Amino acid sequence: MAVLIDGKVISTKIKEELKQEVTEMKAQGITPCLAVILVGDDSASAIYVRNKKRACEYVGIESRSYELPEDTTQEELEKLVTSLNEDENVDGILVQLPLPGQIDEEKITTMISPKKDVDGFLADSIGALCLGTEGFRSCTPAGVIELIRRSGYSIEGKECVVVGRSNHVGKPMALLLLQENGTVTIAHSRTKNLGEITRRADILVAAVGKAKIIKACDVKEGAIVIDVGMNRDENGKLCGDVDFEQVKEKAEAITPVPGGVGPMTIAMLMNNCVEAARKKRRE
Numbered sequence: 001m002a003v004l005i006d007g008k009v010i011s012t013k014i015k016e017e018l019k020q021e022v023t024e025m026k027a028q029g030i031t032p033c034l035a036v037i038l039v040g041d042d043s044a045s046a047i048y049v050r051n052k053k054r055a056c057e058y059v060g061i062e063s064r065s066y067e068l069p070e071d072t073t074q075e076e077l078e079k080l081v082t083s084l085n086e087d088e089n090v091d092g093i094l095v096q097l098p099l100p101g102q103i104d105e106e107k108i109t110t111m112i113s114p115k116k117d118v119d120g121f122l123a124d125s126i127g128a129l130c131l132g133t134e135g136f137r138s139c140t141p142a143g144v145i146e147l148i149r150r151s152g153y154s155i156e157g158k159e160c161v162v163v164g165r166s167n168h169v170g171k172p173m174a175l176l177l178l179q180e181n182g183t184v185t186i187a188h189s190r191t192k193n194l195g196e197i198t199r200r201a202d203i204l205v206a207a208v209g210k211a212k213i214i215k216a217c218d219v220k221e222g223a224i225v226i227d228v229g230m231n232r233d234e235n236g237k238l239c240g241d242v243d244f245e246q247v248k249e250k251a252e253a254i255t256p257v258p259g260g261v262g263p264m265t266i267a268m269l270m271n272n273c274v275e276a277a278r279k280k281r282r283e
């Protein structure tokens, strides 16, 4: 039976550390501030927004929420992002994705000031990650690295396989594992013999978005299995990309869904907000 990697416990530890740091910053008159924009009433997105708000309260970050109607226009949204870019008091801006169809998502996200890109989604941030220079690290991949590290496992020299190559998760995940000196393979929907590749992994990260697609036969005995997926199973219950019940018998360590990567994403978002506020002070 695998070790359970508890993202709730580890993320709470990180938020405690940040809370201390924020207390010190506040004593010097600086309160980090995160602005979150949610367009429409997508129920899943609303849960993330609520969790983020709660985390901000815990850490001591000021949180501003902009909950806009589903029929918000491109122009209205652009105006809001521009005003938040210009607002000296706002350290981080997060536009919850996906946006409704009438909105040009690419145009909106690229408008965000690179100094306030706490999601780590902009070309500046991804470029910095690629070059190994200073910049915001994408929250979910950074959370996965922290989960592995704080559970006492090393990445150096290990065979790492990332299933998924999205700009927000798979690609930055692979870059971060590479930076940690892993030997990295990226698999995706066109990959041939996927099982053969995933079975090579010492560290397997699933970021596919397909419920329980990774089975015991896809996993090497003793692997560390990290499940980024957030899906609904046949009963409408939240589940990951990994068939947890099967794979836990074979893996050395495994993350659950919920309670694994999700809470870490939020902890790393808090970390990026604190970093943004700290950087501003140095300017």
Ligand SMILES: NC(=O)C1=CN([C@@H]2O[C@H](COP(=O)(O)OP(=O)(O)OC[C@H]3O[C@@H](n4cnc5c(N)ncnc54)[C@H](OP(=O)(O)O)[C@@H]3O)[C@@H](O)[C@H]2O)C=CC1
Pocket: 140, 163, 164, 165, 166, 167, 168, 169, 170, 187, 188, 189, 190, 191, 194, 207, 208, 209, 210, 213, 228, 229, 230, 231, 261, 262, 263, 265
């Ligand atoms: N826990 C958290 O904090 C977060 C969780 N998520 C969850 O993670 C999952 C992935 O998110 P995201 O990266 O945004 O999703 P995308 O849909 O953007 O990307 C999915 C990736 O998986 C690949 N893929 C799809 N089907 C298969 C298959 N059958 N075999 C191999 N690869 C496949 C796709 O390949 P191709 O490129 O060829 O199409 C693509 O690269 C989702 O469940 C999402 O909800 C996302 C963000 C944060």
Ligand SMILES: Nc1nc(=O)c2c([nH]1)NC[C@@H]1CN(c3ccc(C(=O)N[C@@H](CCC(=O)O)C(=O)O)cc3)C=[N+]21
Pocket: 047, 048, 051, 094, 095, 096, 097, 098, 119, 139, 230, 238, 257, 258, 259, 260, 261, 262, 263, 265, 266
């Ligand atoms: N600009 C932007 N940035 C994002 O980072 C972003 C986004 N848009 N759009 C949606 C995805 C998804 N995402 C999650 C974050 C936390 C949990 C999370 O906290 N999950 C908990 C709780 C789940 C629950 O309460 O149901 C868990 O897995 O235990 C999940 C998913 C961030 N995303």
Ligand SMILES: [Mg+2]
Pocket: 099, 100, 101, 102, 103, 104, 105
């Ligand atoms: Mg759109």
